[in-house]
Amino acid sequence: MGEVEGQTMLPMLSKSPKPPQEGSKGPQYFFALAVTMSAFCGGTALAWTGPALEVIVVVGNATRDPGIPSITEEQGSWVGSLMPVGALLGALPAGYFCNLFGRKLVGMSLAIPFIISWGLIAIASTAWELYIARLIIGVATGASSAVAPMYVGEIAESSIRGSLGSFFQLMITVGILYVYVLGACVSYTVLAILCGIIPIAYLLVFFNAPETPVYLLRKGRRSEAEASLKRLRGPYYDVSYELNELQKELEKSSDNQASISDVFTRKSALRGLLISLGLMAFQQLSGVNAVIFYANAIFRDAGSTLSPSISAIVVGIVQVLVTYASSLLVDKAGRRILLLISAVVMAICHGLLGFYFYLQESGSDVSSLTLVPLSSVALYIIIFSLGFGPIPWMMTGELFAPDVKGPSTGIAVGLNWLLVFIVTKTFAPLKSLLGMGITFGIFGAICAVGVLFVLIMVPETKGKSLDEIQQILAGKGTRRNNVA
Secondary structure, eight states: OOOSSOOOOOOOOOOOSSOOOOOOSHHHHHHHHHHTHHHHHHHHHHHHHHHHHHHHBOOTTOOOOTTSOOBOHHHHHHHHHHHHHHHHHHHHHHHHHHHHHOHHHHHHHTHHHHHHHHHHHHHOOSHHHHHHHHHHHHHHHHHHHHHHHHHHHHHSOGGGHHHHHTHHHHHHHHHHHHHHHHHTTSOHHHHHHHHHHHHHHHHHHHTTOOOOHHHHHHTTOHHHHHHHHHHHHOTTOOOHHHHHHHHHHHHHTGGGOOOHHHHHHSHHHHHHHHHHHHHHHHHHHTOHHHHHHHHHHHHHHTTOOOOHHHHHHHHHHHHHHHHHHHHHHTTTTOHHHHHHHHHHHHHHHHHHHHHHHHHHHTTOOOGGGTHHHHHHHHHHHHHHHHTTTTHHHHHHTTSSOHHHHHHHHHHHHHHHHHHHHHHHHHHHHHHHHHOHHHHHHHHHHHHHHHHHHHHHHOOOOTTOOHHHHHHHHTTOSOOOOOOO
16 A cells, blocks of 8 residues: 655665674563554454353343343344444554554554453443444454454564564464453453453553664664564664664565555565465365364263363363474474464364264264364364474565565455454354365365365475565565475
């Protein structure tokens, strides 16, 4: 998208003889965690429907506490699905506003709708009040899905960009676990209040973060960009080389001016967008929500005596631990190998689940096969959290040149939330029409196609600078698609 300000003249560059040593990692980790606290907020929004709908949905003639809203099952389904609708609406313009006002200002402003929505949820007495609150929190979650990966991708050094980029999904899982734990032991109103504390903490922690040097250079504010880099890399780091490299990259990006059409007409931008769209699509179409939704039932059928709330907490802990492991591995093993392993194993798990449910629905005795669905679900959750959970978010933050990053990120994140809504609303009808066996078989086939997509389309970006990634996407650099 074009800038409101006129074309910015970039100052002449001095030549730096050689790359400096890497800077301090501490500030980069801290500010990456700070901005991804918005993902923590989003995780609480995603998980809230689990414990909350158990309390507020009235079935038959059951009565509920008069101090909390009472809604029907149909209204409850909309309370759940309006959140991704709002996320779609928030994601699409988020990149434009980031280019206009800055990554930091837009990121901080998202705390406000998070706080407002939790306040509305705490005092709501009707379904319509919950609809409004969920739509608002969806807008904030969708926008944060674009802003946080963008911010992290622009502050991180190449050597740790993958690890920091994985923090977004990690913090989502932490937010989900937070709600699972609290939902098992506090009331509806207290849960909303405790969730509302998180965006307040996010605002306080992120308030002192620097704006990204990339954004500041785009605005011609070189001295501020230099100060930002010094904060991010440490006081003893010579920023001149990195600053000049960033500015050279900006100069090559259509003279710092780009419109939405450039996303589709420039080879590197279009290829980056197609890769990001594909990763987002396979993430949501991999059946993760279906597996997690049926995890409790599968655990119960396998003979587990754990309550649904405890089972959810166990699943949440596994997701957090494995996503954290992914953040440690992604800059060592590489993106492609983790994506390939993830897609292959998810396809196998879905195949096993599909086979089990097909036999069950056909009237076969599956009592001797209870370990099949149990192990398949456990392995699926682990392997999704290792690859296709965090990596699409991380790669979205590193695939785009600065001048097209705003609109491209908005489009990719918007597709993700659109698919969340579609999968959420169509899974139950699909299950009723085709049965669980065929439904999980379809998810397995999609994961198998995902393997081919990664092999053909996704380059390895481990350890590469943002400029090197653009060269690869444009077909000018050496495309090393080795999986290691």
